[in-house]
Amino acid sequence: MNRNLIAYLVLFALLLAAPFVVYPVLVMQILCFALFACAFNLLLGFTGLLSFGHAAFFGAGAYGAGYALLHWGVTPEVGLAVGTLVATLLGALFGALAIRRQGIYFAMITLALAQMVYFFCLQAPLTGGEDGMQGVPRGKLLGLLSLQPENNAPAYALYYTVLAIFAAGFWLIYRTVHSPFGQILKAIRENEPRALSLGYEVDRYKLLAFTLSAGLAGLAGAMKTLVLGFATLTDVHWQTSGEVVLMNLVGGVGTILGPVIGAGVIITLQNELADKVGPWVTVIMGVIFVVCVLLFRRGIVGEVVGRVKSD
Amino acid sequence: MEIFGRPLPALLGQLLLGLVNGSFYAILSLGLAVIFGLLNIINFAHGALYMAGAFLAWMGLTYFNINYWAALVLAPLIVGAFGIVIERTLLQWLYKLDHLYGLLLTFGLALIIEGIFRYAYGVSGQPYTAPEALSGATDLGFMTLPNYRAWVVLASVLVCLATWFVIERTRLGAYLRAGTENPKLTQAFGINVPLMVTLTYGFGVALAAFAGVLAAPLTQVSPLMGSNLIVVVFAVVVIGGMGSILGSIFTGLGLGVIEGLTKVFYPEASNTVVFVIMVLVLLVRPAGLFGRER
Numbered sequence: 001m002n003r004n005l006i007a008y009l010v011l012f013a014l015l016l017a018a019p020f021v022v023y024p025v026l027v028m029q030i031l032c033f034a035l036f037a038c039a040f041n042l043l044l045g046f047t048g049l050l051s052f053g054h055a056a057f058f059g060a061g062a063y064g065a066g067y068a069l070l071h072w073g074v075t076p077e078v079g080l081a082v083g084t085l086v087a088t089l090l091g092a093l094f095g096a097l098a099i100r101r102q103g104i105y106f107a108m109i110t111l112a113l114a115q116m117v118y119f120f121c122l123q124a125p126l127t128g129g130e131d132g133m134q135g136v137p138r139g140k141l142l143g144l145l146s147l148q149p150e151n152n153a154p155a156y157a158l159y160y161t162v163l164a165i166f167a168a169g170f171w172l173i174y175r176t177v178h179s180p181f182g183q184i185l186k187a188i189r190e191n192e193p194r195a196l197s198l199g200y201e202v203d204r205y206k207l208l209a210f211t212l213s214a215g216l217a218g219l220a221g222a223m224k225t226l227v228l229g230f231a232t233l234t235d236v237h238w239q240t241s242g243e244v245v246l247m248n249l250v251g252g253v254g255t256i257l258g259p260v261i262g263a264g265v266i267i268t269l270q271n272e273l274a275d276k277v278g279p280w281v282t283v284i285m286g287v288i289f290v291v292c293v294l295l296f297r298r299g300i301v302g303e304v305v306g307r308v309k310s311d
Numbered sequence: 312m313e314i315f316g317r318p319l320p321a322l323l324g325q326l327l328l329g330l331v332n333g334s335f336y337a338i339l340s341l342g343l344a345v346i347f348g349l350l351n352i353i354n355f356a357h358g359a360l361y362m363a364g365a366f367l368a369w370m371g372l373t374y375f376n377i378n379y380w381a382a383l384v385l386a387p388l389i390v391g392a393f394g395i396v397i398e399r400t401l402l403q404w405l406y407k408l409d410h411l412y413g414l415l416l417t418f419g420l421a422l423i424i425e426g427i428f429r430y431a432y433g434v435s436g437q438p439y440t441a442p443e444a445l446s447g448a449t450d451l452g453f454m455t456l457p458n459y460r461a462w463v464v465l466a467s468v469l470v471c472l473a474t475w476f477v478i479e480r481t482r483l484g485a486y487l488r489a490g491t492e493n494p495k496l497t498q499a500f501g502i503n504v505p506l507m508v509t510l511t512y513g514f515g516v517a518l519a520a521f522a523g524v525l526a527a528p529l530t531q532v533s534p535l536m537g538s539n540l541i542v543v544v545f546a547v548v549v550i551g552g553m554g555s556i557l558g559s560i561f562t563g564l565g566l567g568v569i570e571g572l573t574k575v576f577y578p579e580a581s582n583t584v585v586f587v588i589m590v591l592v593l594l595v596r597p598a599g600l601f602g603r604e605r
Contacts, residue, residue, distance in 0.1 A: 050411045097590055100597040104353050104410050105549055109593065112546040116586040123579060238542060242418055249415065282426030289419025293412050294404060 007257065012167070019159045025227065028159055030267045031166040032224040037247040037259030038173050039216035044245075045254030046177050047209045048189030049099075052107040053114025054217050054244050056094065057087040059236030061218030063121060066133040066231035076139050076147055080165070080222045087218020088211055090117070095210030099203055102192075111238060118236045132232030136225055147226070158227065165223055169216055174256060176212065185209055217244075246285060249292045252299025261300050317575050323454045325571040331460050331529065333567015334467030335361075337560045338522040339544045341471055344553040345478070346515040348491040349508050352402060352413030358541025359424040360390050360516045362534060364523025366428060369439050369532045379442040379528075386524045391517030398512040403505075421538065428534035436531020463525050470521060471560045478556055487511065546589045552602015562600060 018027045036058055043049045065083030068074050074082070098109045121127040128134075138147040141161060149155040176182050184205055187195040196202045225231045234240060243266065251262025266285075273281050292299070298306060339357055346354050367386040371377035377385065397420065405412050440446075441459045448455045478484035489497040490504050498504045523537075530536060551562030566585050574581040592600065 050414070052414075097593050100593050101549070104347075104414060107411065107414055108353065108545040108549050109589070111542055112549065112586050112589055115542045115546075116583050119582045123582075238538070242422070245415065245418075279426065279430045282429065283423050286419045286422030286424075286426060289422065290401065290416055293416040293419065294401065297408075297412070 004256075011257070011260070015163055019156060024155055024159045026268070026271060028155075028162045028227045029224070030264050031162050032220050032227060033244070033247065033267055034260040034263035035166050035169045035223070036217050036220035037244050037251070037263045038170060039213045039220060040244045041248050041253065041255075041259045042173055042176065042185075042216070043209060043213040044248060045258075046182060046189060047185045047206060048192075049206065049210065050107045050245075051098070051110040051210070051213075052238070052241050052245070053094070053110035053112070053117075054214075055236050055238065055240035056110075056114035056117040057091055057214040057217040058221035058224075058240060058244070059117060059121065059231070060090045061087040061221030061223075062225045062231035062235040063127050063133065063221075064218070065222030066136045066225045067126065069136045069139065069225070070133055073137075074139070076141050076161075076226055079139075079226065080219060083222025083225070084215055084219040087221065088215035091211045091214020091218070092207070095207045095214065099206045099210065111241065114236070114238065114241060118233065118238070121233060121236050127231075130233065132230060132235075133225075134230050136229045136231065138226055138229070162223055162227060165219070169219060170260075173216065177256065181205070181208075242289075243285070246289055246292070248299070249297075250288065250299055252302035252305075253297075255299065255301040255305065258299050258301035265300070315576070320454045322572075322575055325575045326568060327456070327460055327464075327571075328574070329568040329571020330464045330564060331567070332570060333564035334464050335522050335526060335540065335563075336544055336547045336567055337471050337563030338467050338518050339540070340547045340551065340559045340563050341474060341556060342515040342518040343544065343548055344556065344559050345474070345518075346512055347553050349487065349494075349511045350398075350402065350406070350413070351410050352405065352417065353410070353545075354512075354515065355414055355417040355541070356397075356420040356424065357417075357516070357519050357544070358537030358539075359421040360394070360537070361519040361523040361526070361540065362428065362532075362537030363393075363424060364390050364520025365439075365527040365532045365536065366432075366523075366534075367520070368524040368527045369437050372439065373437075379524075382527075383521070383524050387517035387520040390520035390523075391513040394516035395509055395513040398509045402512065403508075421541075425534055425538060432534060434533060434535060436533035436536075439527040439532050441528035459528060463529065466525060467522070468560075468564075470518070474518070475556045475560070543585050546585050550585075550589050550592045550599060552599025554599075555601040558601025 015027070015031075018024070036054070040051070040054050043051055061083035063083075064086035065079040068082040069076070069079040094110065094113045097113065098106050101109055122129060138158065140146045141157070145157055147155070147158040147161060149158070184195065184200055187198070187200070188202055188205060192202055221235060224235070247262035247266050248259050249262070250265055251260065252258030269284075270281060273284060277284070296303070339361060343354060343357055346352060364386045367389055368379065368382035371382045371385065372379070401416060401420075402413065405416060445459045445462050448457045449461075478487055486497065486502050487507060490502070490507050494504050526536070547563055547566055548559075550566065551558050553559070566588065569588065570581055570584055573584040580587070
């Protein structure tokens with residue numbers, strides 16, 4: 001039997017059992033960032049585009065969902081859809097601009113565009129300025145299943161909803177990467193002029209990949225709002241854009257499972273360290289960045305796959 | 312007297328403030344362009360090193376009573392030496408790889424530098440007073456000119472032009488340009504390219520530290536002052552393109568002025584106007600105003 005399939009099934013089984021063993025909110029947070037990191041990986045790992053402004057889409061999803069849930073009182077699935085839609089539209093717009101330049105400029109443009117979103121969220125009245133959106137209600141899924149646990153009981157309903165959405169997003173990315181469309185993306189990553197000379201409209205594929213990635217990042221952000229009940233400026237800050245790059249780097253850029261592992265490692269680390277070392281967390285993240293770039297460019301999953309293959 | 316319904320002194324005041332900001336954009340984007348030319352690395356740590364320059368000036372004055380003028384020389388030297396160490400120990404391993412790894416590594420460095428200063432001094436700013444000789448203001452009749460701001464613009468433009476002169480008009484600059492164009496061939500002519508690369512990085516970050524010292528008396532010296540600036544400088548670099556040194560200087564100063572004027576006419580947009588211009592330039596002239604596609 002296929003070794004990859006076994007790995008996925010084991011991971012899924014672990015995630016099914018996780019809330020009985022670990023604090024569910026932590027796992028849900030990891031799942032949100034794992035989806036975010038996978039969406040980012042679709043762009044960096046499989047299309048070869050480094051976006052340094054993906055927090056804009058994550059944040060757009062978070063704020064979009066937060067606004068719909070808070071002010072329109074919609075059900076959670078509608079809130080998630082609104083957040084995803086906002087991020088997708090923003091992604092189409094930013095993507096169309098950013099793909100006009102390549103390489104290093106692409107990264108700088110996405111960073112600058114994301115900073116615009118940050119200032120918008122800081123100044124516009126509808127996003128709540130410096131406070132962001134607090135106390136976003138979770139509501140009832142499809143108007144039936146309450147996602148709000150009663151009397152501090154573990155949030156199982158919420159957890160399995162989040163897990164289902166993550167699995168669906170992960171599956172979509174998996175299918176995309178392994179589809180003919182995904183093959184063309186990889187061709188663009190490997191050699192863009194050649195893909196162009198083979199007759200593929202490179203810009204259209206890049207834009208589509210960018211939009212898809214932005215939409216999924218938005219879904220992850222919207223889910224984060226649902227889990228934590230708030231959307232804040234941190235969600236759109238450039239540091240969040242950096243974090244998602246780091247998750248990919250640690251887990252393994254261009255591997256299917258890498259971003260999931262990377263998100264797990266980074267979020268757990270941040271959670272563990274925040275109480276113990278306080279402001280040093282930033283320094284430690286920086287050190288991990290430097291070490292990964294210098295010595296460990298394949299990431300955890302990349303190393304494992306490399307070792308297994310060379311045996 | 313009023314222009315477009317705004318009092319002239321306010322307009323000129325913001326214009327000068329815009330020029331001051333523009334000077335910082337110019338020095339920083341110039342440093343980025345010089346480094347990128349030879350190293351093919353976009354130095355994300357530029358903002359953090361600019362902040363380090365400002366902090367070195369503040370620390371010098373606070374702990375060792377080193378005055379502003381000495382700091383203006385010492386801080387760039389120290390940061391430049393630090394840059395040389397970074398280049399020798401870290402960056403030199405990346406030249407054969409994709410450009411993006413350089414961006415990621417220097418991003419990590421920026422986090423480290425900023426994190427250390429934040430740990431030591433918190434996020435609130437430290438005040439730094441301008442030297443006696445430059446405090447006060449001169450009355451020009453139509454406006455009062457704060458001496459220190461005038462000095463910042465003057466010093467920045469001089470440093471930028473000196474850099475331009477060295478790179479475009481001297482033998483050393485010719486080597487540098489040759490190294491940018493074709494490092495292997497330049498090396499074959501017996502020029503020590505790796506040494507030049509190291510010194511270029513040191514010089515580029517020293518420029519950032521120089522800008523930091525200039526900025527210290529204008530703003531509160533805070534660990535966050537660099538990261539807020541660097542994103543704008545990236546947009547400036549995208550607008551100007553990194554092909555031309557004079558182009559970087561003009562773009563930096565020009566965008567500073569535009570930002571200053573936006574503060575007078577439509578303050579809400581002053582944070583984002585540079586990014587909006589970037590979008591327009593991308594639509595009309597994707598390679599940047601002074602850039603060439605490569």
